[in-house]
Amino acid sequence: MTLFPDQLSPNQDEFYDALMDAHNGLSEKDSHALNARIILLMANVIGDFEKIKDILNTAQTHPND
Amino acid sequence: MAYEYTEYPYKPPQSHTKPKERHPVVIVGAGPVGLSMAIDLALHGIKSIVLDENNVVSVGSRAICWAKRTLEIFDRLGVGERLLAKGITWKIGRQFHREREIYSFNLLPEDGHKYPAFINIQQYYVEEYLIHRAMEFPALVDLRFKHRVIDHHQENNCVQLTVHTPDGEYALEADWYIACDGARSTTRERMGLTFEGQSFEEQFLIADIEMEEGPFDKRADPERWFWFDPPFHTGKSALLHMQPDNIYRIDLQLDVDADISIEAERDTIETRVRAIVENKPFRLDWASIYKFQCAKLDRFVHGRIIFAGDSAHVVSPFGARGGNGGIQDIDNLGWKLSAVIKGEAPAHLIESYNEERSYGSAENILNSSRATNFMTPKSPIEALFRTETLRLARNHLFAQKLINSGRLSVPCSLAGFDLQTPGISAHIPIGSSAIDAPLTKDGAESWMIEHVQDQFTLVGFGDIALPRINGIQRIGIDQATVDYPCYSARQSMATQRYGTKIAYLFRPDGHICATFTDPDSAKIEAALQRAKGLSR
Numbered sequence: 001m002t003l004f005p006d007q008l009s010p011n012q013d014e015f016y017d018a019l020m021d022a023h024n025g026l027s028e029k030d031s032h033a034l035n036a037r038i039i040l041l042m043a044n045v046i047g048d049f050e051k052i053k054d055i056l057n058t059a060q061t062h063p064n065d
Numbered sequence: 066m067a068y069e070y071t072e073y074p075y076k077p078p079q080s081h082t083k084p085k086e087r088h089p090v091v092i093v094g095a096g097p098v099g100l101s102m103a104i105d106l107a108l109h110g111i112k113s114i115v116l117d118e119n120n121v122v123s124v125g126s127r128a129i130c131w132a133k134r135t136l137e138i139f140d141r142l143g144v145g146e147r148l149l150a151k152g153i154t155w156k157i158g159r160q161f162h163r164e165r166e167i168y169s170f171n172l173l174p175e176d177g178h179k180y181p182a183f184i185n186i187q188q189y190y191v192e193e194y195l196i197h198r199a200m201e202f203p204a205l206v207d208l209r210f211k212h213r214v215i216d217h218h219q220e221n222n223c224v225q226l227t228v229h230t231p232d233g234e235y236a237l238e239a240d241w242y243i244a245c246d247g248a249r250s251t252t253r254e255r256m257g258l259t260f261e262g263q264s265f266e267e268q269f270l271i272a273d274i275e276m277e278e279g280p281f282d283k284r285a286d287p288e289r290w291f292w293f294d295p296p297f298h299t300g301k302s303a304l305l306h307m308q309p310d311n312i313y314r315i316d317l318q319l320d321v322d323a324d325i326s327i328e329a330e331r332d333t334i335e336t337r338v339r340a341i342v343e344n345k346p347f348r349l350d351w352a353s354i355y356k357f358q359c360a361k362l363d364r365f366v367h368g369r370i371i372f373a374g375d376s377a378h379v380v381s382p383f384g385a386r387g388g389n390g391g392i393q394d395i396d397n398l399g400w401k402l403s404a405v406i407k408g409e410a411p412a413h414l415i416e417s418y419n420e421e422r423s424y425g426s427a428e429n430i431l432n433s434s435r436a437t438n439f440m441t442p443k444s445p446i447e448a449l450f451r452t453e454t455l456r457l458a459r460n461h462l463f464a465q466k467l468i469n470s471g472r473l474s475v476p477c478s479l480a481g482f483d484l485q486t487p488g489i490s491a492h493i494p495i496g497s498s499a500i501d502a503p504l505t506k507d508g509a510e511s512w513m514i515e516h517v518q519d520q521f522t523l524v525g526f527g528d529i530a531l532p533r534i535n536g537i538q539r540i541g542i543d544q545a546t547v548d549y550p551c552y553s554a555r556q557s558m559a560t561q562r563y564g565t566k567i568a569y570l571f572r573p574d575g576h577i578c579a580t581f582t583d584p585d586s587a588k589i590e591a592a593l594q595r596a597k598g599l600s601r
């Protein structure tokens with residue numbers, strides 16, 4: 001697991017609000033599709049495959065209880 | 066122990082045959098906002114009448130979290146120290162997910178402030194102290210309990226009111242009508258003003274319990290505790306605060322479709338409380354079930370009628386922005402209305418109250434709506450994002466910062482509005498409210514916020530000379546002897562916070578409206594004129 005520095009503050013609430021807004025009114029299926037598109041776009045913006053692997057790994061190893 | 070309510074004296078109206086009463090200011094509503102308004106005006110020598118349909122203070126604790134800035138305003142009004150002495154001081158908020166603590170924040174990590182980040186004190190004490198303070202101005206504040214306004218209309222630059230009392234109705238006229246009649250404002254209703262915004266479906270139970278041994282574990286200082294999905298209230302949120310008199314506030318989110326008639330029963334409430342406090346003995350002091358909305362008026366000023374507090378804007382309780390926002394309205398309005406009544410400023414200065422506080426309340430609404438949205442996910446996908454945020458927050462700072470159980474009340478910046486003169490960027494930006502700092506003079510300790518109150522004040526820090534300007538009080542910090550009062554910055558905190566070789570011009574409400582590194586009379590005079598709405 002990698003502890004990535006916080007880069008969302010001080011606009012974190014605005015970001016979260018916009019993300020929820022993007023999902024507003026969508027069916028579960030459409031929300032899944034939207035999430036997939038967001039992830040692919042973000043991966044492309046990040047670009048660095050080592051970093052992307054690091055993110056995948058961090059997300060996967062997180063406790064799931 | 067339970068609060069003992071006192072009935073304040075009812076005064077019958079004057080004889081109906083007398084000529085109609087005419088007053089410079091009538092304040093409708095004797096809650097914290099209306100009472101603060103009357104005191105603020107009295108401090109400026111302006112008379113007012115306060116009308117309230119009731120004759121006791123707030124039933125139930127209602128607004129309990131009073132923010133630093135509000136306490137500084139209460140200090141100016143003369144009740145700050147009393148509230149601080151009685152209130153429960155806190156600055157740490159802890160957030161839990163299920164049984165685990167995931168993030169805590171400190172709202173005031175530094176020393177050197179007269180008032181703490183927050184105190185908790187029941188609204189009935191706030192109102193009681195304000196009533197006693199208002200009674201110290203018998204020639205200026207006329208408190209009329211059990212006087213209910215039943216009609217009003219504007220004509221010829223004044224407002225005509227019809228007032229109902231136990232002894233019948235009477236009429237009066239006012240130059241200015243300040244509507245401080247709360248969230249269900251009948252003034253607003255009579256005028257048919259649109260009051261729209263986001264309504265939330267969730268219902269909340271608010272319960273005050275008295276306990277000898279509190280529900281917190283044995284920590285030294287009281288704190289704000291917030292749970293997402295706690296073991297004692299699965300799937301919902303919970304909030305815990307301590308109040309004076311061994312009273313604890315519990316706020317529980319209920320199901321959207323919870324049956325109020327069952328939830329409001331004493332047995333149901335006690336069962337819910339028991340789940341939290343387990344076998345510690347408690348007494349249920351007060352409870353209420355509520356829904357809320359975030360809404361505001363488009364305009365706070367309608368001719369001679371001015372809205373302040375909940376009548377102008379309502380927010381969700383998470384963030385403590387309701388009562389605090391209302392007191393900040395008064396802080397902004399008090400000096401302006403006084404200056405207009407005294408003829409020292411043009412009537413359109415009142416429009417700057419509309420602009421500045423409309424902006425401030427929109428900021429409060431935005432923050433409290435976002436917090437409420439985070440706390441009450443509206444769809445499975447929102448719930449999923451929330452759960453994963455809380456889970457990531459165990460390790461990741463960015464996710465901890467995303468957790469939103471209420472962004473707690475801070476004063477808004479008035480930068481960019483007409484009254485402020487744009488200028489050099491200083492340690493503290495133009496538009497901000499005064500930042501406190503400890504001072505001393507001839508062995509007597511005092512505080513920055515005690516000196517920048519009630520009038521325009523120019524404060525020079527370090528090596529900078531302040532010219533004499535009519536209508537401006539001057540104060541020096543860490544300066545050589547000069548012809549105005551000088552104070553030393555204890556532990557250099559004031560100069561660390563404000564810088565040196567700089568002067569700040571504070572408005573009577575403590576907001577910075579101009580800064581100067583080369584304070585010549587013409588520039589300061591121009592900034593003063595601008596801040597009084599006399600020029601741009």
